[in-house]
Amino acid sequence: MKILLQFPEGMKEKAREISDKLESxxxxxxxxxxxxFGACDLALEEARMLxxxxxxxxxxxEFHKVTGEKFDIEYIPYQSDANxxxxxxxxxxxxxxxxxxxxxxxxxVHQIPQMREILESAGHEVMVAKGGAHTRHxxxxxxxxxxxxxxxxxxxxxxxxxxxxxxxxxGVDAKIPLFVFDPYSWKAYQINDLIERLRKKxxxxxxxxxxxxxRKFGILVxxxxxxxxxxxxLLAKKKLEAKGRKxxxxxxxFIDTTACANFNFFDAYINTACPRIPEDYERFGKPVLDISExxxxxxxx
Numbered sequence: 001m002k003i004l005l006q007f008p009e010g011m012k013e014k015a016r017e018i019s020d021k022l023e024s025x026x027x028x029x030x031x032x033x034x035x036x037f038g039a040c041d042l043a044l045e046e047a048r049m050l051x052x053x054x055x056x057x058x059x060x061x062e063f064h065k066v067t068g069e070k071f072d073i074e075y076i077p078y079q080s081d082a083n084x085x086x087x088x089x090x091x092x093x094x095x096x097x098x099x100x101x102x103x104x105x106x107x108x109v110h111q112i113p114q115m116r117e118i119l120e121s122a123g124h125e126v127m128v129a130k131g132g133a134h135t136r137h138x139x140x141x142x143x144x145x146x147x148x149x150x151x152x153x154x155x156x157x158x159x160x161x162x163x164x165x166x167x168x169x170x171g172v173d174a175k176i177p178l179f180v181f182d183p184y185s186w187k188a189y190q191i192n193d194l195i196e197r198l199r200k201k202x203x204x205x206x207x208x209x210x211x212x213x214x215r216k217f218g219i220l221v222x223x224x225x226x227x228x229x230x231x232x233x234l235l236a237k238k239k240l241e242a243k244g245r246k247x248x249x250x251x252x253x254f255i256d257t258t259a260c261a262n263f264n265f266f267d268a269y270i271n272t273a274c275p276r277i278p279e280d281y282e283r284f285g286k287p288v289l290d291i292s293e294x295x296x297x298x299x300x301x
Contacts, residue, residue, distance in 0.1 A: 002052040006032040006043045008059040039063035040226025061106050061136040063226045080107040082183040088118050090188035101127045101152030103161040109137040127152045143276050146172040205287040209268045210300035217247040218266040222273035229272040232291045243301040257283035
């Protein structure tokens with residue numbers, strides 16, 4: 001059997017071990033060397049060109065259904081046991097909150113029962129909500145899907161995220177206190193101030209895009225299977241040009257900020273791909289709005 005393996009950046013070190021095992025079983029194995037940003041970013045083109053029987057995508061749960069391919073697609077989530085002492089040792093952060101919305105990543109969702117037990121043993125009520133269309137587990141958040149947090153906070157006094165880094169929690173539109181318990185940096189802290197700073201930066205970019213001097217827009221379209229939104233790009237172009245702006249549709253698999261900057265003539269960008277791309281606005285050198293903010297922009301123009 002011909003198998004293509006795909007790993008996110010944090011798991012590429014496991015490629016040799018898994019490849020060796022599969023080859024010892026008589027399979028022909030290929031390893032995708034491209035950057036991988038999630039289950040929205042399957043190595044479909046590579047799999048087609050190689051004529052494989054199976055594409056094995058590690059580290060993520062299924063993002064959306066992919067049909068019509070001649071090969072099977074297998075999602076193999078990677079479970080990692082976080083040291084939950086980061087939660088039990090820092091319960092003082094949560095002492096004044098009765099109801100807590102619990103959040104984590106797919107790597108740690110199997111530990112939600114243990115997290116719940118820690119919090120309930122300390123006298124808290126725990127809310128674990130189902131996420132949006134792209135999540136497969138209650139309590140799970142993605143960088144682009146924090147619906148589980150949006151739902152949980154309606155019935156909670158605060159939110160508690162257990163996992164590494166700030167990428168996932170800063171994607172939450174937190175209306176109540178949000179605390180991060182990071183078992184990798186061994187830090188526990190409230191993150192609302194950072195979320196608010198990012199919100200203000202997005203508001204600043206919105207206002208910059210609405211200025212009269214902002215005339216030429218580059219509309220970013222990614223061909224990644226879970227990010228492709230040509231219909232949204234065409235609609236954005238039509239609506240911007242109806243407001244007297246000029247818009248050009250830029251298409252790539254990977255949206256490279258340097259390559260975009262080399263066009264030189266854009267005043268701003270509208271992103272239709274991963275909604276976290278606008279956070280790299282400093283690397284673009286120009287304001288970047290997500291397609292979800294287009295209606296607000298059109299109201300200001």
